[in-house]
Structure formats: C-alpha cells, structure tokens
Amino acid sequence: MLTEELRAEVARLKRERDAVVLAHYYVPPETQELADHVGDSFALARLAATLPNRTLVFAGVRFMAESAKLLSPEKTVLMPDVTADCPMAHMVRRETVDAARRQYGDDVAVVCYVNSTAEVKSWSDVCVTSSNAVRIVRALPQRNVLFVPDRHLGRYVASQVPEKNVILNDGFCPIHQAISAAEVEALMAQHPDAAVLAHPECGPEALAHADVVGSTAEIIAAAEAGSASAYVILTVDGVRGELERRCAGSGKRFYFPATRPSCPDMDRITSERLVACLREGTGEVGLPPEDVAAAARATLDRMLELGAR
Ligand code: 13P
Ligand code: SF4
Numbered sequence: 001m002l003t004e005e006l007r008a009e010v011a012r013l014k015r016e017r018d019a020v021v022l023a024h025y026y027v028p029p030e031t032q033e034l035a036d037h038v039g040d041s042f043a044l045a046r047l048a049a050t051l052p053n054r055t056l057v058f059a060g061v062r063f064m065a066e067s068a069k070l071l072s073p074e075k076t077v078l079m080p081d082v083t084a085d086c087p088m089a090h091m092v093r094r095e096t097v098d099a100a101r102r103q104y105g106d107d108v109a110v111v112c113y114v115n116s117t118a119e120v121k122s123w124s125d126v127c128v129t130s131s132n133a134v135r136i137v138r139a140l141p142q143r144n145v146l147f148v149p150d151r152h153l154g155r156y157v158a159s160q161v162p163e164k165n166v167i168l169n170d171g172f173c174p175i176h177q178a179i180s181a182a183e184v185e186a187l188m189a190q191h192p193d194a195a196v197l198a199h200p201e202c203g204p205e206a207l208a209h210a211d212v213v214g215s216t217a218e219i220i221a222a223a224e225a226g227s228a229s230a231y232v233i234l235t236v237d238g239v240r241g242e243l244e245r246r247c248a249g250s251g252k253r254f255y256f257p258a259t260r261p262s263c264p265d266m267d268r269i270t271s272e273r274l275v276a277c278l279r280e281g282t283g284e285v286g287l288p289p290e291d292v293a294a295a296a297r298a299t300l301d302r303m304l305e306l307g308a309r
Contacts, residue, residue: 002030002033002034002271006275007034009275010034010274010275010278013275013278013279014036014278017054017055017278017281018053018054018055019053019054019055019056019057019078019278020036020037020051020053020055020056020057021034021035021036021037021057021059021274021278022035022036022037022038022039022044022047022048022056022057022058022059022060022064022068023035023037023038023039023059023060023269024038024039024040024041024044024059024060024061024064024216024238024266025038025039025040025216025217025220025236025238025239025242026060026216026236026238026239026263026266027059027060027238027266027267027269028238028266028267028269028270028271029238029241030270030271031059031080031269031270031271031274032059032238032241032242033271034271034274034275035059038242039217040129040130040131040215040216040217040218041064041114041115041129041130041131041215042114042129042130042131042132042215042217042307043131043217044058044060044064044068045064045067045068045071045114045129045300045303045304046304048067048068048071048072049068049071049072049304051072053075054075054076055075055076055077055078056068056072056075056076056077056078057077057078057079057080057274057277057278058077058078058079058285059080059269059274060084060266060269061084061085061086061089061263061265061266062079062082062084062085062086062089062285063085063086063089063114063115063116063117063118064114065077065078065079065285066117066118066285066288067114067300068285069285069286069287070118070121070287070293070296070297070300071297071300071301071304073287073293076281076284077284077285078277078278078281078282078283078284078285079269079277079283079285080268080269080270080273080274080276080277080283081268081269081270081273081283082283082285083268084265084266084268084269085265086115086173086265087173087174087265088113088115088116088149088150088171088172088173088174089115089116089117089120089149090117090120090149091149091169091170091171091172092112092116092120092148092149092169092171094123096146096148096169097110097123097124097146097148100144100146100167104142104144106142107142107143107144108142108144108145108146108167109125109126109137109140109141109142109144109145109146110123110124110125110126110145110146110148111124111125111126111127111128111133111136111137111140111145111146111147111148112124112126112127112128112148112149112299113127113128113129113130113133113147113148113149113150113153114127114128114129114300114303115149115150115173116148116149118288118292118293118296119288119292119296120148120149121295121296121299121300122288122291122292122293122295122296122299123295124148124299125299125302126140126299126302126303126306127299127300127302127303128303128307129215129303129307130153130199130200130201130214130215130216130218131214131215131217131218131307132303132306132307133153133156133157133200134156134157134160134161135306135307136303136306136307137157137161137164137166138160138161138163138164139306140164143163143164143165144164144165144167145157145164145165145166145167146167146169147166147167147168147169148169148171149169149171150169150171150172150173150201151168151169151170151171151172152172152173152176152177152200152201152202152203152204152207153200153201154166154168154169155168155204156200156207156213157200172201172203173201175201175236175261175262175263176199176201176202176203176234176235176236176261177201177202177203178259178261179202179203179206179234179257179259179261180205180206180257180259181203181205181206181208181209183257183258183259184196184206184209184232184234184257185209186258187232187255187257187258188209188232190255191230191232191253191255193228193229193230194228194230194231194232194253194255195211195212195222195223195226195228195230195231195232196209196210196211196212196231196232196234197210197211197212197214197219197222197223197231197232197233197234197235198210198212198213198214198219198234198235199213199214199215199216199219199234199235199236200213200214200215201235202234202235206234207234210234216235216236216239219233219235219239220239220242220243220246223243223246223247223252223254224246224247226252228252229251229252229253230252230253230254230255231243231252231253231254231255232255232256233254233255233256234257234261235261236261236262236263236266237256237260237261237262238262238263238266240254240256
C-alpha cells in the first residue's frame with residue numbers, strides 16, 4: 001500500500017535528484033502509480049531522448065535503461081533492480097548476423113527489436129519496437145531483412161510486408177510464447193462477443209485468433225476506442241491497470257489467459273525497490289565500450305528518425 005507519506009517522500013526525492021521516473025506498463029501497479037510517465041517501449045525511448053531532467057529512473061528491464069543511457073549519455077540513469085533483464089535480449093548470435101551479411105551483402109538490413117542488448121544493437125542497422133516494426137521494415141531500401149531476436153514479431157512483420165524477404169532468428173519472449181491457443185479458445189468460448197487484442201510477441205497459433213495485433217500502447221488504445229464491451233487481452237497482465245483507468249465508466253471487461261501472463265523480470269521492479277533507488281541513488285546504468293555505444297546509439301537514432309510520428 002502506498003501511503004501519503006511515502007508518495008510525499010518520493011516527490012521530494014525526485015525534486016532533490018531532478019529525477020523523472022519512466023515505467024513500462026508491465027511493472028507492478030504500485031510502481032506505475034509512482035511514475036511520472038507510463039508507456040510502451042517506443043513511447044518511453046522517445047521520452048528518454050527528450051526529457052530535460054538530470055536523472056532518469058527506468059522502471060523496466062535492463063535494455064530499456066541501457067537504451068535511455070545510450071540516447072542520453074550525459075544523464076544519470078538508474079534502475080530499481082539492475083538484475084531485471086529480458087531473456088530475449090540475449091537470444092541472437094553474432095554468427096547469425098555475419099552469415100546474413102555474407103549471403104546478401106548490401107541488400108540486407110539487420111533489424112533488431114529494441115528488446116536486445118547494446119551489443120546486439122551495435123551489430124544491427126536499425127532498431128524497432130513492436131509499435132513501429134512494420135512501418136520501419138516497409139520503408140527500408142533493402143529487400144532482405146534479418147530480424148533479431150524475436151522470431152514471433154519477425155514472423156508477424158513478414159506477414160505484413162510480403163514484398164520483403166524476412167529472415168527469422170530463433171529468439172522469443174517466454175511469457176508471450178507461453179500464451180496457449182487452447183487458453184485463448186477457452187476465453188473466446190466463454191466470451192463470444194469479446195474482441196481479441198494481442199501482442200505480436202505471442203506465438204502464431206494464439207495470434208491467429210487476434211482481431212487487433214499491436215504493442216501494449218496499441219492494445220490499450222484499441223480497447224479504449226473499440227465498440228466491444230469485452231476484450232480478451234493477450235499480453236502481460238501489467239496492462240490491466242491502465243486498461244481499467246482508461247476505460248473507467250464504460251463497463252468494458254477484460255479477460256486474460258488462465259495461466260497468468262506476468263513477466264518475472266518486470267515484477268522485480270517493486271515500489272519498495274523504486275523508493276530505495278531514489279533514496280540511495282543505487283542501480284546506476286553505465287555505457288558499454290565507446291565503439292559498441294556509438295554503433296548501438298546509431299540504430300536507436302535511426303529508429304527515432306524513421307519511427308517518429
Ligand atoms: P512494447 O512495449 O513495445 O509493447 O513491448 C513489450 C515488451 O515485451 C517489453 O518488454
Ligand atoms: Fe522480455 Fe517478455 Fe519480459 Fe518483455 S515480457 S521483458 S519481452 S521476457
């Protein structure tokens with residue numbers, strides 16, 4: 001429970017450190033409540049590049065804080081728990097990238113999902129998030145695209161951009177991949193009028209049932225704008241709070257798969273750890289070696305140029 005006293009202390013600590021707290025929709029509800037901005041990966045990356053504050057506290061997983069540091073190297077970037085790491089961020093090997101470059105030469109673009117380490121970004125040509133991947137891949141001059149690390153987002157992008165030859169890597173998000181088609185079908189049978197809104201990190205069998213496929217922010221926006229009174233939501237259940245806030249008074253109902261989709265790494269970002277980080281200034285995120293940082297930053301900058309809207 002967040003007391004008024006604790007909220008006042010957090011406000012004071014933010015002022016003292018000239019800090020702003022950015023939280024992803026997947027972190028626990030109380031952490032989101034203490035944040036200044038809550039958003040999906042793209043919205044947070046764009047904000048991190050433009051906010052004037054001296055300190056950015058990233059309530060999310062490591063690749064998000066690392067991207068913020070790459071985009072604003074002069075700022076102090078803190079994480080409430082430095083061990084919160086996305087397993088998918090590591091699921092690509094250098095040889096995969098080198099093999100594609102050898103095979104296709106100049107006619108391949110290596111596109112990395114933002115859910116990747118700085119090193120993976122440094123091997124790539126452009127970064128994308130789930131909200132701009134289709135648009136950015138479509139706009140690339142190359143016909144061949146190696147999409148890393150997420151095979152499911154890569155497959156979804158390929159289905160939307162058939163004019164490109166999209167080469168898939170074998171990474172995946174364990175949480176979205178575990179959303180089973182059987183559980184989705186059970187929810188659809190129980191709520192036949194519900195619209196199904198899915199994140200593209202889901203596997204193809206679950207995604208085949210989706211009426212709308214989009215990033216977490218797009219899922220929330222689709223539920224808010226939609227005419228259905230019920231929604232089956234296929235993503236991490238941290239989005240529930242924002243869905244309920246944005247649709248308050250509408251009577252809309254939200255149903256998640258029976259096997260609760262929660263991300264153990266995002267769950268590490270508790271309100272207690274956020275407060276401790278603000279009090280003590282712990283969890284500082286550093287820059288990788290300069291050659292890696294420069295190349296990784298270029299992929300993020302390119303995304304912000306191409307993905308800006
Ligand atoms: P978005 O924020 O782009 O929806 O990505 C979801 C995710 O898995 C973040 O880790
Ligand atoms: Fe990584 Fe999946 Fe967790 Fe997002 S939800 S941080 S992709 S493990």
